[in-house]
Amino acid sequence: MVFRRKMRQAGTGSFAAGGPEAQPATPIYSAIERNIAWIENLVGHSADLVIRAVESPSSQNRVLILAYMDGLTDQTTINHHIVQAIQQQAIMGTTDNMDDWLTLLQRAIVSSGSIHSCAYLEHAVHAMLDGMCVIFVDQAGVALVAEASGGEQRGVEEPSTQGVLRGPQRSFTENIRTNASLVRRIIHSPDLRYEERLIGRRTRTRVGLLFMHGIIDDRILQTVRNRLAAIDIDGVLESGYIEEYIQEKTFTPFPTLMNTERPDAAAGALLEGQFAIMVDGTPFVLLGPVTFHKFFQSPEDYYQRFDIATFLRLIRYGGFVMSMLLPAVYIAVTTFHQETLPTLLLISLLGQREGIPLPALAEAFLMEMTFEVLREAGARMPRAIGPAISIVGALVLGQAAVQAGLVSPAMIIIVAFTAISNFVMPQLNIAIAARLIRFALMLAAGALGFFGIFAGILVIAVHVTSLKSFGVPYMAPLAPFVPASMRDTLLRSPLRSMRKRPVVLHPQDKERRPREEE
Amino acid sequence: MKRSSRGWKLILTLLAGVLLGGCWDRNELNELGIISATGIDWADGKWIASSQIVLPLSTMGEGTGKQLSVAPVDVFSTEGEGIRNAFRKASLETTRKLYFSHNQVVIIGESAAKHGFDPLLDVYLRNMDAREDVIMFLTSGKASDILRQISPTEWNPGNGLRKLIEAEDEQTSRMRAMNIFQVISELLGPTQSTAIPEIRLSGNPETLSSVEALKRSKLDARLKLGRVGIVKRNKLVGWVKLEESSGMMWLGNHVRNGFVPYNCMGDNAVRSSSFRVIQAKTKATPYLDGGRLRMKVEVRAEGAIEDFACPDDLSKLDVVERQEKYVEEGITLLMEKGWKALKKLQTDSVGFGTRVYERYPKLWAKVKNDWDEQFAKLDPEFHVAVHIEGTGSSNPTISSYQRKP
Numbered sequence: 001m002v003f004r005r006k007m008r009q010a011g012t013g014s015f016a017a018g019g020p021e022a023q024p025a026t027p028i029y030s031a032i033e034r035n036i037a038w039i040e041n042l043v044g045h046s047a048d049l050v051i052r053a054v055e056s057p058s059s060q061n062r063v064l065i066l067a068y069m070d071g072l073t074d075q076t077t078i079n080h081h082i083v084q085a086i087q088q089q090a091i092m093g094t095t096d097n098m099d100d101w102l103t104l105l106q107r108a109i110v111s112s113g114s115i116h117s118c119a120y121l122e123h124a125v126h127a128m129l130d131g132m133c134v135i136f137v138d139q140a141g142v143a144l145v146a147e148a149s150g151g152e153q154r155g156v157e158e159p160s161t162q163g164v165l166r167g168p169q170r171s172f173t174e175n176i177r178t179n180a181s182l183v184r185r186i187i188h189s190p191d192l193r194y195e196e197r198l199i200g201r202r203t204r205t206r207v208g209l210l211f212m213h214g215i216i217d218d219r220i221l222q223t224v225r226n227r228l229a230a231i232d233i234d235g236v237l238e239s240g241y242i243e244e245y246i247q248e249k250t251f252t253p254f255p256t257l258m259n260t261e262r263p264d265a266a267a268g269a270l271l272e273g274q275f276a277i278m279v280d281g282t283p284f285v286l287l288g289p290v291t292f293h294k295f296f297q298s299p300e301d302y303y304q305r306f307d308i309a310t311f312l313r314l315i316r317y318g319g320f321v322m323s324m325l326l327p328a329v330y331i332a333v334t335t336f337h338q339e340t341l342p343t344l345l346l347i348s349l350l351g352q353r354e355g356i357p358l359p360a361l362a363e364a365f366l367m368e369m370t371f372e373v374l375r376e377a378g379a380r381m382p383r384a385i386g387p388a389i390s391i392v393g394a395l396v397l398g399q400a401a402v403q404a405g406l407v408s409p410a411m412i413i414i415v416a417f418t419a420i421s422n423f424v425m426p427q428l429n430i431a432i433a434a435r436l437i438r439f440a441l442m443l444a445a446g447a448l449g450f451f452g453i454f455a456g457i458l459v460i461a462v463h464v465t466s467l468k469s470f471g472v473p474y475m476a477p478l479a480p481f482v483p484a485s486m487r488d489t490l491l492r493s494p495l496r497s498m499r500k501r502p503v504v505l506h507p508q509d510k511e512r513r514p515r516e517e518e
Numbered sequence: 519m520k521r522s523s524r525g526w527k528l529i530l531t532l533l534a535g536v537l538l539g540g541c542w543d544r545n546e547l548n549e550l551g552i553i554s555a556t557g558i559d560w561a562d563g564k565w566i567a568s569s570q571i572v573l574p575l576s577t578m579g580e581g582t583g584k585q586l587s588v589a590p591v592d593v594f595s596t597e598g599e600g601i602r603n604a605f606r607k608a609s610l611e612t613t614r615k616l617y618f619s620h621n622q623v624v625i626i627g628e629s630a631a632k633h634g635f636d637p638l639l640d641v642y643l644r645n646m647d648a649r650e651d652v653i654m655f656l657t658s659g660k661a662s663d664i665l666r667q668i669s670p671t672e673w674n675p676g677n678g679l680r681k682l683i684e685a686e687d688e689q690t691s692r693m694r695a696m697n698i699f700q701v702i703s704e705l706l707g708p709t710q711s712t713a714i715p716e717i718r719l720s721g722n723p724e725t726l727s728s729v730e731a732l733k734r735s736k737l738d739a740r741l742k743l744g745r746v747g748i749v750k751r752n753k754l755v756g757w758v759k760l761e762e763s764s765g766m767m768w769l770g771n772h773v774r775n776g777f778v779p780y781n782c783m784g785d786n787a788v789r790s791s792s793f794r795v796i797q798a799k800t801k802a803t804p805y806l807d808g809g810r811l812r813m814k815v816e817v818r819a820e821g822a823i824e825d826f827a828c829p830d831d832l833s834k835l836d837v838v839e840r841q842e843k844y845v846e847e848g849i850t851l852l853m854e855k856g857w858k859a860l861k862k863l864q865t866d867s868v869g870f871g872t873r874v875y876e877r878y879p880k881l882w883a884k885v886k887n888d889w890d891e892q893f894a895k896l897d898p899e900f901h902v903a904v905h906i907e908g909t910g911s912s913n914p915t916i917s918s919y920q921r922k923p
Contacts, residue, residue, distance in 0.1 A: 251525075334547055335546065336544055336545070338547070338617065339619035339647070343674070344677070346620060347674065349547060350548070350550070351550050351574040353546075354574055359546055401885070431600065447537070449544070452536075
């Protein structure tokens with residue numbers, strides 16, 4: 001009975017199931033022991049909860065108890081700025097007034113960075129789980145929450161997935177405050193706004209929205225805010241969860257939000273009128289709204305000269321097309337349209353395919369699937385065996401398969417080239433789209449040859465031009481054609497001639513810099 | 519739920535449609551027999567069709583240098599009453615589907631050419647898988663003999679024949695490479711006649727048909743280009759020799775690069791010097807000379823002297839101008855020879871009739887029915903203008919430097 005009452009009092013059921021904005025129900029008790037008992041009960045007497053009683057010479061026998069989670073807090077802050085501050089403070093004259101004393105404690109004694117009071121036990125527990133230190137004072141109806149976050153964090157390192165040859169080598173980390181600060185180090189403008197909210201019923205993850213006030217279109221901003229507010233989810237583990245919830249509800253392999261590990265890429269996006277969404281616990285920051293062409297732009301394009309940047313960008317487009325179409329074209333040409341090949345090439349291919357038992361479509365599927373398996377396995381290999389797998393995969397499987405007469409050498413070349421050209425795309429999510437579409441196009445080619453390929457391309461083209469990302473057409477500035485924004489699409493024009501921000505994002509501030517006096 | 523199941527139904531319908539429709543013209547590569555050369559003969563009222571299939575087995579291998587341990591082609595002949603019929607009978611002998619899209623040459627035996635080979639042209643026009651850029655050859659004797667030959671420099675004989683005539687056309691311009699489309703165009707044109715080169719086998723025909731022959735460096739037999747066959751309407755009417763064909767090339771404005779033998783002293787008996795043509799243009803203009811139709815042939819040629827057998831000094835301008843005159847005489851001689859041969863055969867394969875048609879359409883309507891006789895009476899006059907651009911790197915001949923004995 002008593003136990004059940006205590007549980008009800010602790011409110012475990014309603015507390016855990018309620019969302020971050022759920023109304024707290026338990027005010028801070030006057031009796032300090034009850035507060036502590038409530039907290040301990042709620043966390044299930046967790047072993048890393050630290051309860052410490054402190055006495056201050058001026059506290060007049062008032063009992064102060066600190067509660068914090070070991071590991072989430074910085075021990076130095078707690079030792080020096082809270083415990084020591086309280087223990088060593090001698091105040092001239094004490095007051096009996098609890099409020100005055102609390103104010104004194106807040107303002108004059110505890111020397112941690114930020115401190116505020118809270119009136120509900122739920123808030124206190126949340127603060128504790130965020131890494132703050134809660135100070136309970138006996139007979140006070142409020143508790144003080146002092147900033148004491150710390151603990152082991154990864155430092156700022158180089159980006160693991162999106163490295164460049166020339167450019168800053170910093171990458172976001174798992175701490176959202178660090179990430180925000182990394183962007184602030186690049187954009188020192190007060191127009192850089194940062195709004196934070198908590199998403200996830202149980203994980204209570206901090207999700208931050210960054211944008212440039214005065215550049216971003218208000219409609220886009222409002223759409224993002226609405227979509228973020230509508231998320232109702234149990235836990236947010238990665239920005240991918242947020243991405244799935246806020247993107248457009250169409251069934252498409254093409255990504256409508258970009259992610260990046262680089263602060264400079266995020267800063268560039270913000271300056272163009274996009275927004276950035278940071279999620280605590282992951283270094284991958286979401287950027288949106290995006291168009292198809294953004295996926296082929298790498299930050300390095302802007303750090304190198306524009307001629308090499310243009311050349312490399314065209315290679316990326318070519319690589320995308322190649323990784324989608326090459327196996328399909330090979331199948332179509334060798335099965336349906338042999339008259340399009342030069343005779344010498346045809347006879348050479350014929351010689352290669354003489355002893356192969358499988359038709360071209362099956363052979364292509366077999367090799368592509370094998371390569372996908374190898375690729376996936378290579379991603380999970382421990383570092384010690386990783387290179388061995390690539391040798392096993394490439395040399396042994398490929399070469400042996402050819403010599404055994406299972407596949408033709410031309411097919412190996414096609415598969416290898418397709419796989420390599422899949423890696424030229426700077427963003428992984430668009431490369432995934434190419435991989436998936438490749439199989440559909442192979443089937444279309446195997447059924448109907450070039451006609452099937454073109455039908456498939458038509459379907460893809462129609463689909464892609466009808467996609468929108470937060471209201472922005474996906475294929476802009478090619479479709480609808482916006483000549484003003486074409487300077488940064490297929491080519492990278494010199495920086496001086498890129499005067500306007502992308503029109504499709506409808507920025508409020510259209511020019512990057514004021515027009516020179518004519 | 520409704521929205522997603524409708525999508526799946528659509529996908530299933532499309533998939534069913536694709537799979538039920540059959541495979542269109544899907545052919546696996548190892549079901550095809552790629553024909554690289556075909557031949558037509560006529561005997562005893564039947565067409566004999568020969569095909570040369572490329573055998574792919576010998577091409578698969580370790581890298582470059584295709585060693586011919588096995589002959590790369592297989593030839594077989596079948597007969598039938600129609601041409602396509604004859605080809606179809608080949609399915610009795612072969613396991614593969616005959617694939618004509620890569621056919622390079624078609625060789626017409628003399629018997630078929632004299633009988634009239636328009637059924638062949640009809641087959642090419644009508645069928646989609648037979649390309650019209652196939653090169654045509656005539657041969658005296660049987661076409662199947664030519665097809666059996668293996669050439670040492672080209673491992674694909676059909677391709678080799680094609681390259682042979684194309685090189686000849688481009689580099690020495692003594693014969694034209696005629697593909698089916700050109701033949702048909704000319705046979706349907708105002709003159710209804712054309713000229714097709716001949717391929718012949720010199721030497722022992724048995725020698726080149728086995729691979730052992732290639733192991734020797736000097737062959738007993740060779741495939742060569744020979745004469746040129748003149749075709750009127752659809753039959754072969756006669757052969758002309760190489761020089762006459764050369765003249766016909768000049769008459770018909772077909773010379774691209776070539777050479778003109780001439781005599782540097784002016785006496786055209788021994789033509790020991792040679793002039794290389796870089797650019798040449800012939801304009802044939804018909805005109806009426808008091809009611810009688812005559813042709814004016816104007817030639818402009820530019821080139822360089824490539825072989826000079828006289829002790830003159832080419833650095834002097836008047837010497838060069840004299841050489842120009844001699845070259846003009848050389849060209850005129852060639853054209854006269856060509857003209858004489860055509861007159862004898864009474865066939866206009868150089869396009870004079872087309873010029874008349876273009877200039878005097880009403881007159882053409884009257885003379886076209888007996889153009890062949892009218893053509894023979896044309897009596898053309900030749901005006902040649904040659905410009906020598908260069909004389910090569912050395913000037914007088916070597917002997918002019920040596921002491922006279």
